[in-house]
Amino acid sequence: MKNFKVLFTENRLTNNAGLVLLGKFCEKLSLKNVIEQHISIERPSNSRYSIADLIMIMIIGVISGTKHVSHLTVIRNDAVIRTLFGWNRFPSNRTVGNLLRLFNQRHCNELFEVEAIVRDKVWSLKWYGRITLDLDSTVKGVYGSQSGAERGYNPKKKGQKSYHPLLCFIAENRECLHNWFRSGSSYTGNGSTEFMKECFAKKPKHVWKTYVRADSGFFSGDLLNFLEQNKAEYLIKVKMKNLKQLLANQSWRKAANKMDIATADFKHKCHKWKTSRRFVAIRKLVELRTEGLLFPMPKYEYFCYVTNCNITPLKAHQNYGKRSTSENWIEWCKNQMYAGNILTQEFWANSAAFQSCIIAYNLMVWMMWLNSKQKSFKEEPNTIRSWLINVPARLIYSGRRWSLKLPKEYIFKERWEYIEESIKSLKTG
Numbered sequence: 001m002k003n004f005k006v007l008f009t010e011n012r013l014t015n016n017a018g019l020v021l022l023g024k025f026c027e028k029l030s031l032k033n034v035i036e037q038h039i040s041i042e043r044p045s046n047s048r049y050s051i052a053d054l055i056m057i058m059i060i061g062v063i064s065g066t067k068h069v070s071h072l073t074v075i076r077n078d079a080v081i082r083t084l085f086g087w088n089r090f091p092s093n094r095t096v097g098n099l100l101r102l103f104n105q106r107h108c109n110e111l112f113e114v115e116a117i118v119r120d121k122v123w124s125l126k127w128y129g130r131i132t133l134d135l136d137s138t139v140k141g142v143y144g145s146q147s148g149a150e151r152g153y154n155p156k157k158k159g160q161k162s163y164h165p166l167l168c169f170i171a172e173n174r175e176c177l178h179n180w181f182r183s184g185s186s187y188t189g190n191g192s193t194e195f196m197k198e199c200f201a202k203k204p205k206h207v208w209k210t211y212v213r214a215d216s217g218f219f220s221g222d223l224l225n226f227l228e229q230n231k232a233e234y235l236i237k238v239k240m241k242n243l244k245q246l247l248a249n250q251s252w253r254k255a256a257n258k259m260d261i262a263t264a265d266f267k268h269k270c271h272k273w274k275t276s277r278r279f280v281a282i283r284k285l286v287e288l289r290t291e292g293l294l295f296p297m298p299k300y301e302y303f304c305y306v307t308n309c310n311i312t313p314l315k316a317h318q319n320y321g322k323r324s325t326s327e328n329w330i331e332w333c334k335n336q337m338y339a340g341n342i343l344t345q346e347f348w349a350n351s352a353a354f355q356s357c358i359i360a361y362n363l364m365v366w367m368m369w370l371n372s373k374q375k376s377f378k379e380e381p382n383t384i385r386s387w388l389i390n391v392p393a394r395l396i397y398s399g400r401r402w403s404l405k406l407p408k409e410y411i412f413k414e415r416w417e418y419i420e421e422s423i424k425s426l427k428t429g
Contacts (some may be wrong), residue, residue, distance in 0.1 A: 014080035017393035123204035134326035140340035188217025
């Protein structure tokens, strides 16, 4: 390595130049104005910071890579970003926490309204007539005594206090349609019918057909009744005490060209159901035991689903397998957009922070969905952050005009320019 001297003399440098793309996108969606109009937390007229400022700072911070409130220091000390976003003042970590603690359940519901309004604007520009909703829950462990953090289902760290959020994603563009921030003791399917009602209320206006996939935690007669009443298609994994016995008594057919797989298709009425429903199942040969036995004894693995779709059992099994992609999206929200990492001691403050992280995730998804050359994009948040957000630049003021100067050798220059021009041409009304 060559000898060199380190000098701390340069001004107006940033490592997050790509935040201006998100900033312009937020302006097109009038996000800050929508927050100001719908969040009813009242602040004194002489307050230095508004709730809209707080939420925007958190969203932009999360997109840049903020994992905790303390990490907002990166934005606080970024003169370029503060200048371009007009943040002449920036709250301290304690002030951010105090502002978050102003949230209660009503204000969190208002934050949902903000997201719904922005979603309608996005879907007025690009939309699908048929969508797939993937439901799932996740565990977010905590180290402390935060309100609502309780011991419950936690496969990685048994006995650890946690939260147990419930999420719903639109598979076609992988946005998070809805979320519930819940106590760690909540069972997966608790309130699933009410949650689904809210998901349907949030569906974009252009959607005329809905297909729902969910794991066995959502196997509920009430939920199925609601989906049928709303003419939705569904594919939900079955969970019952006597499931193995029920499947063993069915008539099985070998799948074509698959010697180790058999399928079953039957009607069944569970306890308290008013009607029978269609069940489809897969039986996979795992092992053929012969040692010490007069006749070989097969060992099977079973997969069973309840559905109202006109598909074969094998097709249903393959389709359900695609639902596993939503587990990646949940991990992105948790580990790349840090949902559940920004915590205080108050439950509704933590819920507001969780929702802000989900909004940040959706903004990144929407920006790429609306402004990519390709019909769809495959990059995960960390990749988008690395390519388009964490970009070095210098801010110059010359000739009464601000200029943001990026590296001449910037490898994603063409993509940046395309997204920037595309955002300029968006007409959101």
